[in-house]
Amino acid sequence: MTYCCGILVREGLVMVADTRTNAGLDNISTFRKLHIFEQPGERVLMLATSGNLSVTQGVVNFIVEGMEHPESGVVESIMNTPNMLHAAHLVGRAVRRTRAEIGDVEEQAVAEGVSFDVALLLGGQIAGGPLRLFMIYTAGNSIECTQDTNYLQVGEHKYGKPILDRAVTYDTDIYDALKIGLISMDSTIRSNLSVGLPIDIALLRRDALRLEVSARIDSNDSYFRELRDSWSKALRAAHMAIPTPPYRGRGA
Amino acid sequence: MTYCCGILVREGLVMVADTRTNAGLDNISTFRKLHIFEQPGERVLMLATSGNLSVTQGVVNFIVEGMEHPESGVVESIMNTPNMLHAAHLVGRAVRRTRAEIGDVEEQAVAEGVSFDVALLLGGQIAGGPLRLFMIYTAGNSIECTQDTNYLQVGEHKYGKPILDRAVTYDTDIYDALKIGLISMDSTIRSNLSVGLPIDIALLRRDALRLEVSARIDSNDSYFRELRDSWSKALRAAHMAIPTPPYRGRGA
Numbered sequence: 001m002t003y004c005c006g007i008l009v010r011e012g013l014v015m016v017a018d019t020r021t022n023a024g025l026d027n028i029s030t031f032r033k034l035h036i037f038e039q040p041g042e043r044v045l046m047l048a049t050s051g052n053l054s055v056t057q058g059v060v061n062f063i064v065e066g067m068e069h070p071e072s073g074v075v076e077s078i079m080n081t082p083n084m085l086h087a088a089h090l091v092g093r094a095v096r097r098t099r100a101e102i103g104d105v106e107e108q109a110v111a112e113g114v115s116f117d118v119a120l121l122l123g124g125q126i127a128g129g130p131l132r133l134f135m136i137y138t139a140g141n142s143i144e145c146t147q148d149t150n151y152l153q154v155g156e157h158k159y160g161k162p163i164l165d166r167a168v169t170y171d172t173d174i175y176d177a178l179k180i181g182l183i184s185m186d187s188t189i190r191s192n193l194s195v196g197l198p199i200d201i202a203l204l205r206r207d208a209l210r211l212e213v214s215a216r217i218d219s220n221d222s223y224f225r226e227l228r229d230s231w232s233k234a235l236r237a238a239h240m241a242i243p244t245p246p247y248r249g250r251g252a
Numbered sequence: 253m254t255y256c257c258g259i260l261v262r263e264g265l266v267m268v269a270d271t272r273t274n275a276g277l278d279n280i281s282t283f284r285k286l287h288i289f290e291q292p293g294e295r296v297l298m299l300a301t302s303g304n305l306s307v308t309q310g311v312v313n314f315i316v317e318g319m320e321h322p323e324s325g326v327v328e329s330i331m332n333t334p335n336m337l338h339a340a341h342l343v344g345r346a347v348r349r350t351r352a353e354i355g356d357v358e359e360q361a362v363a364e365g366v367s368f369d370v371a372l373l374l375g376g377q378i379a380g381g382p383l384r385l386f387m388i389y390t391a392g393n394s395i396e397c398t399q400d401t402n403y404l405q406v407g408e409h410k411y412g413k414p415i416l417d418r419a420v421t422y423d424t425d426i427y428d429a430l431k432i433g434l435i436s437m438d439s440t441i442r443s444n445l446s447v448g449l450p451i452d453i454a455l456l457r458r459d460a461l462r463l464e465v466s467a468r469i470d471s472n473d474s475y476f477r478e479l480r481d482s483w484s485k486a487l488r489a490a491h492m493a494i495p496t497p498p499y500r501g502r503g504a
Contacts, residue, residue: 158410162439166487175496183491187414201499214502223498230494235418238486239435244427246475247453247467 001194002155004033004048005164006121007181008133008145011174012205012212013123016181017048018155018189020196034200035060037078040210043126045078045087046202050155051118051138058098059120063090067097084124084132091122092140099138119154124204131206159191160184178203178213179227186228199224253446254407256285256300257416258373259433260385260397263426264457264464265375268433269300270407270441272448286452287312289330292462295378297330297339298454302407303370303390310350311372315342319349336376336384343374344392351390371406376456383458411443412436430455430465431479438480451476 004017017034031053037045047063049056066077067090081087095118099106102116109116116138123133123145133145135152145152147170153161167180178201188195203213217224256269269286283305289297299315301308318329319342333339347370351358354368361368368390375385375397385397387404397404399422405413419432430453440447455465469476 158443159414162411162443163487163491165442166484167491176491178497178499179494180491182497183494190417191410191414203499211502213499215499217499223495227494227497231490232418234486234490234493235415238483238490239415239419239428239432241486242431242435242479242482243475245430245434247430247455247465247469250463250466 001192002033002050003153003157003160003185003188003192003195004050004121004155005151005153005160005181005184006046006048006123006133006145007151007164007168007172007177008123008131008147008170009150009168009172009174009177010170010206012203012208013046013131013133014174014178014181015046015048015121015123015202016178016185017200018185018195019198019200020194021053022194025193028196030198032200034202036202036211036214037124038211039079041127042209043079043124044204044209044211045084045122045124045126046204047091048121048154049118050120052114052116055095055098055102055116055118056120058101059091059094059118062094062097067093081126083126083129084122084134087124087126088122088134088136088142088144091120091136092142095120095136095138096140121152121154125207125209127209131204156188156192156195160188163187174203174205182217182224182227183231186231253444254285254302255405255409255412255437255440255444255447256302256373256407257403257405257412257433257436258298258300258375258385258397259403259416259420259424259429260375260383260399260422261402261420261424261426261429262422262458264455264460265298265383265385266426266430266433267298267300267373267375267454268430268437269452270437270447271450271452272446273305274446277445280448282450284452286454288454288463288466289316289376290463291331293379294461295331295376296456296461296463297336297374297376297378298456299343300373300406301370302372304366304368307347307350307354307368307370308372310353311343311346311370314346314349319345333378335378335381336374336386339376339378340374340386340388340394340396343372343388344394347372347388347390348392373404373406377459377461379461383456408440408444408447412440415439426455426457434469434476434479435483438476438483
């Protein structure tokens with residue numbers, strides 16, 4: 001099903017995405033879901049996708065090729081859009097355009113259990129503007145991440161949400177935020193077969209306008225294996241440290 | 253939405269259930285979802301309910317009043333059913349009977365967003381037979397908990413599942429199992445508004461045929477408040493103990 005998260009902190013932005021894609025349990029593949037659009041020194045935009053792969057790939061194609069802006073008529077692409085808000089709207093228009101092309105067949109496909117829904121995270125910074133993170137929905141509308149709940153998730157979000165709620169704030173160190181994002185991903189991978197390795201990660205410091213980290217983590221990665229083991233051990237130790245419940249007899 | 257779990261260990265069975273019930277965000281109430289049927293020395297059965305309250309209450313009424321067994325014609329109730337497997341089937345028949353009485357109005361109600369679906373956990377022991385735990389579905393069919401994955405959940409199960417997967421096995425001490433069930437409930441309460449205090453708990457030792465613990469935990473309960481704080485602190489400490497990610501530059 002996918003799991004991606006974006007964590008926005010004072011120091012910058014971290015994105016974590018899995019790569020497992022499936023057309024049923026017997027048809028599993030690996031497809032990149034974290035797409036980077038970078039002009040070092042001028043812009044870094046990162047798009048993390050979930051939902052129907054043909055739609056999300058269609059969206060990527062439209063934003064790379066460019067689409068006419070409905071008001072100005074200018075052909076706007078992810079590499080020339082003037083600011084992050086415009087970029088979020090561009091992605092929204094690309095979602096609507098891709099889904100519109102599916103057209104009449106959608107109703108029948110939906111009846112057969114195929115969903116054309118998508119949810120995307122778009123984060124990044126364009127020179128002259130601030131670092132921003134958005135979530136774009138199936139209808140093309142979007143919301144922006146704020147300091148209050150300083151992360152956004154798409155896909156199978158429930159397993160990975162508790163650690164984000166408890167451990168990450170706007171003031172979290174950016175590499176700690178990456179670590180917490182990986183823990184969040186680990187919890188999800190353990191609990192949902194449709195989310196799997198390898199994982200793509202990216203780290204962008206505020207105002208750097210170039211990626212500091214862009215990497216793929218596979219099953220051989222020793223740090224990630226250590227993180228998964230340490231986290232499991234820590235959870236076991238944590239509950240063993242809590243005293244035994246004192247309840248006895250019939251309180252109610 | 254509800255969250256209940258049953259954990260089956262060598263020493264016995266633990267059940268944990270919330271009590272929050274809602275007909276929309278503006279209509280929240282407290283209703284018991286953990287129903288105990290006990291004849292000390294002869295039987296203890298525990299039913300934890302989720303889903304449409306009018307259906308689950310209907311089920312409780314039918315199993316208490318008794319229903320004619322479709323083959324023998326004997327009126328079978330939760331207090332005279334001969335063994336746990338019969339009890340699970342009795343609950344299944346009660347689900348089907350209650351839902352059948354909704355009849356024609358169901359389609360319209362469903363179109364308006366009302367669901368009549370339910371999922372129930374039935375656990376316990378009847379003298380002469382073993383301790384068993386079942387989950388009964390909306391269609392009245394059921395599955396049984398085994399030693400491999402020695403717990404069952406109903407309702408909002410995702411937030412509370414990771415700790416059960418990592419921390420509880422068939423050989424877990426029964427009071428540790430209760431503690432882990434409470435941690436599982438805490439994670440769920442923090443993440444889903446439709447799950448809330450007070451919580452009902454029950455603990456039954458294998459072959460005891462009488463409840464050892466039956467209690468309601470409310471917001472004043474000092475143990476549960478401590479457990480929640482300790483767990484949060486432990487999670488924060490756990491991730492701080494994991495080293496910083498080493499990724500730098502462009503790996504991919």
